[in-house]
Amino acid sequence: MRVLKILAAFAILLVLGAGIFVAYAWRSAIDPVDPPAQTSFDRALVARGADLAAIGNCNVCHTAPGREPFGGGLGIQTPFGTIYSTNITPDPETGIGRWSEAAFIRSMREGVDREGRHLYPAFPYDHYTLVSDEDNRALYAFLMTRTAASSTPPENELPFPFNLRMLLAGWKALYFREGPFQPDPIRSEEWNRGNYLTEGLSHCGACHTPRNRLGAEKKDEYFAGAEVENWTVYPINGNSPAPVPWNADSLTFYLRHGWHEHHGASRGSMAPVTANLGSIPEADVKAIAVYVSDVMGRPSQERIARGEAASAAARKESEAPLTVRATSTGNRVGEAIFLSACQGCHDGRRPVPFGGLNLHLSSAVNASNAQNIINVTLFGLPAARGEPSAIMPAYRGVLNQDQLVSLLDYMRERFSDQPAWTDTRERVAATMNGEREVPIYRMDGTTQAPPETSMRTTSWP
Amino acid sequence: MAVTLTVNGTTRQVDADPETPLLYVLRDHLELNGAKYGCGIGQCGACTVMVGNEAVLSCVTPVLLLEGRSITTVEGLGTLEKPGPLQQAFIEEQAAQCGYCIPGMMMRAQALLQADPAVDEAAIRAHLEPNLCRCGTHMRIIKAVMRAGELMRQKSQSGGAS
Structure with a gap:
């Protein structure tokens, strides 16, 4: 009898709870x-x-x-x-x-x-x-x-x-915390405008902030980077992997043009974003850049020194006579592939974006994994429609898994002072066998999903 | 260093550095001058050949990646006496002006038609995008590729009947 009563009470509570929830959700x-x-x-x-x-x-x-x-x-x-x-x-x-x-x-x-x-x-x-x-x-x-x-x-x-x-x-x-936006009265108008656009319409955190198991952004890992559409999204807080630290000016230029001489070209899921931001008033882009660079924080002396060293290394390579071989790392296969297939564009002799970025300056080489380099190496960067742009040939037709892994290991060792990547082989395998599906975006924001060429159309009137 | 390559069905031994671009080996060592040097940095497509079933830019592809792989150049598509379907179609449509880009165009088209000879014009346009033509022969090139697809379909049908 007693058990039944408890069960009945439990059932009533359940129904009541469900009722309250439905009323709340309605x-x-x-x-x-x-x-x-x-x-x-x-x-x-x-x-x-x-x-x-x-x-x-x-x-x-x-x-x-x-x-x-x-x-x-x-x-x-x-x-x-x-x-x-x-x-x-x-x-x-x-x-x-x-x-x-x-x-x-x-x-x-x-x-x-x-x-x-x-x-x-x-x-x-x-x-x-x-x-x-x-x-x-x-x-x-x-x-x-x-x-x-x-x-x-x-x-x-x-x-x-x-x-x-x-x-x-x-x-x-x-x-979920309902808006609208509340400005911070002690900050400048430009910073507040940037905060409003970045956090509101631009929804930068939707990709740049990692999500928890229920798909909500982890507020305590703000802008800490994530992985979206099988592209690595870089941290844009103090942990930005960019060798030369970003500032408001370089960010403004990059967001408006889709490239920057010290950072290279925007691609992957970021390409449509920079394509869109190229079409709006500069003041709004600058406000976003002012806010985001503030989140990144003032770089330490050590970071500035690292950036200067990377720039110097890149400059030296771009000025060295063409016959000079790279310092051998003992990775003969990776080195030979790099010298023959990559260096011709990526030695920095021709300016970005029509020349490739010297990889001493690359965020991708300094990122926490090799995914972005895997993606551009295999699938390339298709030309933008109706405008000049950076392009890169695709190498999926010739590279096998071992060769690509050797190349990536070589690039990491030669161009980054970070420890070797540990999951490169798994990523290469999953990307090459299609388990990781990678949408390829054109610089003008349209996509080209490999291997067929379906595109996202642009939409401006 | 000796590199062994399979080019147009024949195995060839070449004495070249492993990082030598395939294009140089084809032209300088094997005297296969169909593939052209255009930009040398993989941006124009004049050097396109096939490796396996894929179109590849030979000017930025080191030979060390090609040990044991099957390479096809425009010379491998047919002969003067017996042109292959793509060659035949380009002749019939007179799809060349200066002709410098054409071997690359043909090899990229070959990769496409080999996978599916019934592709439509939109797919051809998209697929040939990496290859540039400075003369403006694009319309004829597209027509020729469409015709080549037709010739290939006819051939496979009659081949199936015999």
């Missing part, structure tokens, strides 16, 4: 509206929205390879399954044509769609929540004046229980 729908006429939006507002959308990189996730801009359908791989981006064109049936401005602002601020369903944080509302109402109105005006695309994304591929959107209310209770 969000109301916002009534659909007739799609607003494109001419109803102020053109200056639309233009500002275009810049903001570029800062937010909306096009990167909301455009599937070869499909309409902002039409959605790109599969985003997460540890929980694949989430497909939605159609954010003003198509009334398949897009957000029937979303009112209020519904759009709520989705950005709270991560809830018009119908009241919780959105997965693959849509980075943990950052977008900081965006001001004013900027959200501009973004809304921009998106509602795009070409409507009739396109329904595939269903998400998420196993139970991750397919239950209601549970996201629990995730939000744990990890």
Whole structure:
């Protein structure tokens, strides 16, 4: 009898708890509206929205390879399954044509769609929540004046229980703090603008901050670097692997142009970001750079000295007569491959970006693993469309695993003062056999997924 | 140092440093002058040959990587008397002006058509992107590659029937 009573009480508690959770998680729908006429939006507002959308990189996730801009359908791989981006064109049936401005602002601020369903944080509302109402109105005006695309994304591929959107209310209770952004009154206006853009629309931390087992950013490892789409994302805090320390000026230049003479070219998942930032006012990029370089902190004397030594080594090699052989490290295979295949561009004789970066200056060689060099060596850097850019030939046709490992070991030993990598062979094997799928981005932000050439289309009006 | 290479089906011994680019060995040692020296840094595609089934830039590929691999150059696609389908198609479409880029174009196209002779124009354009042509012969080159694909499909069909 007593057991039964306890069980009954337990069951009642469970039902009650579930009821309270459902009530807590429930969000109301916002009534659909007739799609607003494109001419109803102020053109200056639309233009500002275009810049903001570029800062937010909306096009990167909301455009599937070869499909309409902002039409959605790109599969985003997460540890929980694949989430497909939605159609954010003003198509009334398949897009957000029937979303009112209020519904759009709520989705950005709270991560809830018009119908009241919780959105997965693959849509980075943990950052977008900081965006001001004013900027959200501009973004809304921009998106509602795009070409409507009739396109329904595939269903998400998420196993139970991750397919239950209601549970996201629990995730939000744990990890989500609602905005908008609050400026820090003792900091400069530029720093605050940079903080607002970096933490809000730019959502830099979505890639540059590692995530915990529930997919939330680890706040105590801010900008500590991670791995995204099988590209290594470098730390952009005090642990930046760049031999020459970044500063606000070099970051501004890099973010706007996609390359810097002391750091090389942007590629991998960063290429679409720099492509977007090249299209917006310089003051906003500079604000981001001011904030991020502040997070990186003032480099120590020792770091500055290391940077100077790396620059000096690079300069010496670029000025040495062509016949000079490299100092032998005993790795004959790696050295021979490097001298013949890599050095011709990477000796630094021709300036970046059309010449390759001298690897004494390379973040990739000094990073915690070899993944980024593996990716560019195997798949190359395809040319940008419609503009001059850095390119690199792909070597997957000739290098076998042993040869690539020798080459990577040689590069690490010759160009970095860091200890040898320990997981190079596993990474090489998994990348060469396709277990690690690597999207290859063009410098203009479009992708080329090896081996076929599907691209993410660019999207600027 | 002696390097053993398999070029167009024949095994050849070459006395060259292991880091010598394949292009130099092909042209200077083996007198296969089809592959051209364009930029020397893997940016123009004039030196393209095939290694196994893949198009490879021979000017930035050291021979030490090629021990035991099968290399095909434009000379391996056919002869003057019996041109291969790609050569035939380029002749029929008159797809050359100065002709300097053409051996590289043909070898990259060969890699594509060998994998799938039924590829469409968009795939050909995308695949040939690394190869540059300064004369502006692109439209004819694309036509020739399409025709070569057709010739290959015909050949494999008639081959299947016999």
